[in-house]
Amino acid sequence: xxxxxxxxxxxxxxxxxxxxxxxxxxxxxxxxxxxxxxxxxxxxxxxxxxxxxxxxxxxxxxxxxxxxxxxxxxxxxxxxxxxxxxxxxxxxxxxxxxxxxxxxxxxxxxxxxxxxxxxxx
Numbered sequence: 001x002x003x004x005x006x007x008x009x010x011x012x013x014x015x016x017x018x019x020x021x022x023x024x025x026x027x028x029x030x031x032x033x034x035x036x037x038x039x040x041x042x043x044x045x046x047x048x049x050x051x052x053x054x055x056x057x058x059x060x061x062x063x064x065x066x067x068x069x070x071x072x073x074x075x076x077x078x079x080x081x082x083x084x085x086x087x088x089x090x091x092x093x094x095x096x097x098x099x100x101x102x103x104x105x106x107x108x109x110x111x112x113x114x115x116x117x118x119x120x121x
Contacts, residue, residue, distance in 0.1 A: 004010060062068035073079055080086050 063072060078086075
């Protein structure tokens with residue numbers, strides 16, 4: 001029996017089995033690490049959903065009051081009460097500098113020239 005276990009063919013079979021075991025352990029390790037990362041992502045998503053849920057519940061409680069409804073209506077539809085004034089402020093844009101216009105026009109002309117020569121070749 002001892003001669004059979006310590007023979008070269010038996011040693012080759014044992015090495016082959018050991019290699020198969022190492023590969024299967026490596027596959028299980030990869031799947032385990034993927035499962036851990038997916039689990040962490042799911043836990044983060046659950047935390048985000050719970051946070052969003054608490055925000056929505058707070059907004060719902062706010063909308064149950066008259067002041068919260070009025071605030072939301074003013075924000076979304078820009079309405080006003082009877083007797084209130086409504087002003088719209090429009091900011092004027094500063095005049096464009098001629099120096100900036102000239103430099104941008106120069107860039108446009110240069111780009112057109114480059115495109116022209118690229119199209120030739």
